[in-house]
Amino acid sequence: MADFKEPRAYNSKTLAKVFLIASFALLVAIVTMILHDYFKPWKQYQREFMTLERKMDRVKFQEAMSKINVQKYNQLKSSLAAAKASIRSERSQIHQDQNMIAKYQAKIYVVHQDYQFKKIEINALKWRYEQYLIKHEANPTLEKQLNNLIAVDKKLGNRVTVLKLKRNGYGQALTQIYAQKTKDQSTLTAMLRQVNQIKHQYAKMGFTPFFAFRNAPIVNFLSPTIKIHQILLKNLPVDLYFAHTMRVDRCITCHLAIDTPGFENAPEPFTTHPDLKLFLSSNSPHPMNKFGCTVCHGGVGPAVGFISAGHVPNSKAEAIRWKKEYGWHYPVNATSHMLPLKYAEASCEECHGVQQHIDFAPKLDLGRRLLVVRGCIGCHKIKQLENLPKAGPPLIRVKGKLTRAFVTKWIWNPRSFDIYARMPSFFNQSNNSGPKSLPKTKAELVSIVYYLFHNSKNYAPPQKYPGYGNIAKGKKLFHTIGCLACHGIADAMPYHPEFAPDLSDEGSKVTASWIYSWIRDPQNYDPTTRMPNMRLSKRQAANITAYLMSLKNPAFEKEAVPKASTAVRNQMIIHILAKNAGWTGAKQELAKMNSGQRWEFLGKHSIQKYGCFGCHEINGFENAQGIGTDLTTWGSKQLEQLDFGLVKIPHTRVAFLKAKLENPRVFDYGRVASFNNRLKMPNFYLSKRDRQAIMTAVLGLTGNYIPQSMQAGLTGNGPLIEAGDRVICKFNCRACHIIHDQGGRILQYYKQIGLDPSMGPPNLADEGAKVQVKWMYNFFRHVYPIRPWLKIRMPSFPWTDKEIDAVITYFNLRDHQEFPFMKISVPKLTFTEMIQAKKLFNQLECLHCHIVGNHMPKDMAAAAPNLSQVRYRLKPAWILKWLKNPNAIMPGTRMPDFWPNNASPAPNILNGNSKKQREILRDYLYTLGSTSAN
């Protein structure tokens, strides 16, 4: 370079260096960018997946190949070769045939043309002739001409047909020569179909030069095969800071085989979804293109990075593994976090929250049941779970049921009486068992009991226990009649239902007369109770009473009743009153009260403080509101709104909930708070299973916006079905009955003691299609034994007409009956049909098991329902279905298949026509028991 010496403000040599360095840096930056883009993790996953898919295809190909029958394949090959050879040998014949066909084709063409032309001539002549006819003139020449032409045309037509037949003859000969080859070829194609499909698919993908070009850096903006895959969900919007925007899920960019069966054992992220029947596949109720991923799993749909998508591990071990493998850390910046898999069912609540019973999400279903049964909703409002019965018994007449000593000891420590106590512990907790707090809690305890008994209405059991109860008989009856559907008891363990209180120590709790009166007529003590009437005779009730009274808890009975100090009580009252009246005013007010008033004052205050009325009806608290936080949208509560206190746990909703449920007072740890300002939630001592279930249910309460059209139970018959299911859940019908594949929990006990499940409560499969509406109504009103041989008994429920109506509607709609569910028409049998039906009825030995009227079967162990009920109990269409295949309606039923594979067991009747036989048998059943028959 020439050395110019010009007056410049810069040195061009230095500048050139600067440019050189800068451009080099730019180059490096560009290359780095391109490389960074090219090696993005999701792109790497897609490349990896291609290799995996090809590997799978190779395995599939091998499998498909190996399935082909060698012998058949070889036979086919040689047969095909032979066919080809024979075709070759007959080449001259084929040639000849082909020639003949061509020849005839030509002839047909010519004759056919003539034939068509003649038709035109006929038409022209016809018109001319018709002109004469209109004028009523005769023209015999024209008429003759016309007739001649028609005759000629007909001849030509015949000739065409003849020629065509001849041509077809040669055609058939040709087809015959080729027949074997065509047949073999199509069989071969069918045999190799799967193999060829895989081959075709395999050829389409692969790391070809074209593939490399399409996905090469820089060019790959044109039409890459490695690209982001996404699902757009207009119907499930995302709540993004005050606005609803379309949901975009890009999870399938990496989870490439999530909806493809066959990748169950592939490494993550290529694993197939574990439940394709329920999710993702196009014929499942939740197809992928309609529901996407994040509506269930949570997380950030549009993100394609492992951390930015909001992945959250399921366990500590998984967190450690993720840290090591993916450099994972808690996705603090993600707008939404995925639910750890063990709580994934929580999301089902978003769309299914309206439903009473979520069959496919057992954990969530249990959690929701526990929220009700354990009384969570007594204090915490949850909009989806409103207007449900209180979890605890009413205390309006507590004086007539329990003693003060029992109630005091019970509230003080419910678990010392019964480890299955559903009543939680308010006292002896981590934040109120210190030496300063203990006397105060005792004062609260004693005052609460004083209030309850002081305000209790009088009650005396109306029926006195007659005293002749037999413990052993009572035990047997208790275990067989159906008490175990709802109540747990120690001597039926490990089977232990939790719907109603555990009765293992009942003898230390109530009096014999109280139990006796209660089981004879539960609504007498508590008009609102769901406890049904078991229609026990006096003796049966006495036996059960004797049994329950024999179950004592001596350790609890020996326990001392906690005592309170009046000085502490007074101090506490002053503290409370001082808030409004000041210290001197408070002391003056206290002085005005006598001892009873003081206990009552503190009792009322304590009941208000702990919210006892959330679960119990208490006189004086009829309109009190639950004292807990509203949980309706807790699942989307901002973390800043949760008080983690000084407890060192990760600041996540899951961790908070877990700590809170493990010890509800935990967040008071290390904190300075006055006695009345400490956390009050009682300890439920939840098992791990129950805690996780409740967590699942609470985490699902997000309040996220879901359009009505996407919510279950809101469209069509949904609300009617849910209304019925609400009654079914409220009265625990599924404890005994299997209703649409769910329930029958008592059968676990049958299994435990080795009892035949067919001796259990009937399966209510297809019940709506089975029984008549009128019968169902009457049955609920006046229950009678349909299967007298069963030990377990259908109770009489205290249902209103509205509740019965809801249940009837539920069954009929679930089983696709048309409103108003009343269509019943049975054809009348003719005289001869009647004779044949009777013959069939006898020949099939229906009476061997079925009761008819007063006629009992030979062996009551094999008894089946009374057929004279058919007339007013069953629907005719159902009977045909039942007779055809009982096992399809009720798996495991004792009713055998009389027409297996539609073959008749009585070929002598109606020519063995199975369908007709079932029909006349059905019609005959409707005549049984009526006055008109016989």
Added chain:
Amino acid sequence: MTGKKIYFLTLSLVVMAIVGCGGSSNQGLSGSIGQTAKPTGKLGTAIIQGIVMLKGKPPVEPIIHMGADPICVAAHSKPVHAQTVVVGKNGGLANVFVYVSKGITGTYASPSTPVTLLQKGCMYIPHVLGMMVNQPLDIINEDATLHNVHAMPKINAPFNVAQPTQGMSTTETFSKPEIMIPIKCDVHSWMRGYIGVVSNPFYGVSNSMGHFKITQLPAGTYTLTAWQEAYGTQSQSITITSGQTQGVTFTFNSSSSKK
């Protein structure tokens, strides 16, 4: 300078294209027809001749009360005992299903000759039955009363067929091996039978003296398993050479009831 830049870019492009394609070579599909199909199983000349014994005092089997169905009563001149544990005079245990549970290679064609399960005198004859998969099972009602044959398998498809008339016959098959399938009659609650379904012809049921025989076994080492309704299963290993007749003894203990 610019020329060099393009040169660099092209170079990196080529490098990346190679990286993109490298690693996984374009392997073709391979596999030959019928390659991995299991070979047809062979028959041999070895014989297992065994006995099943019961140690200890056999339990007293209760008498079955058939009074509920007069036709059942009429079929027997002597009282009938339950058949849960049937012991011969020599202490041999009857109705034990013995089969080769491990060591068989290859597949065996199912015979088309049916096995028969009789309902006679309101009892199942035989009480324990062995058969091969897809082998026809003829179930015949020899009584002039209603029976239903209610099979309660866990793996195979269940069936429950009524046979209201004497001489009625039904043919069923089981498509998968299953040890054991209980059979009951819901009409006569005492009627119980068991069917063992296996995929080879090497099985036997002990007779009233506890004897059983498995023939045509190829030489090899096998696991032999015996199943008894009340006492569960027992297994033992056995090695056998061609043409040999090997004795085997299974001993169940009467105090080891499985329930």
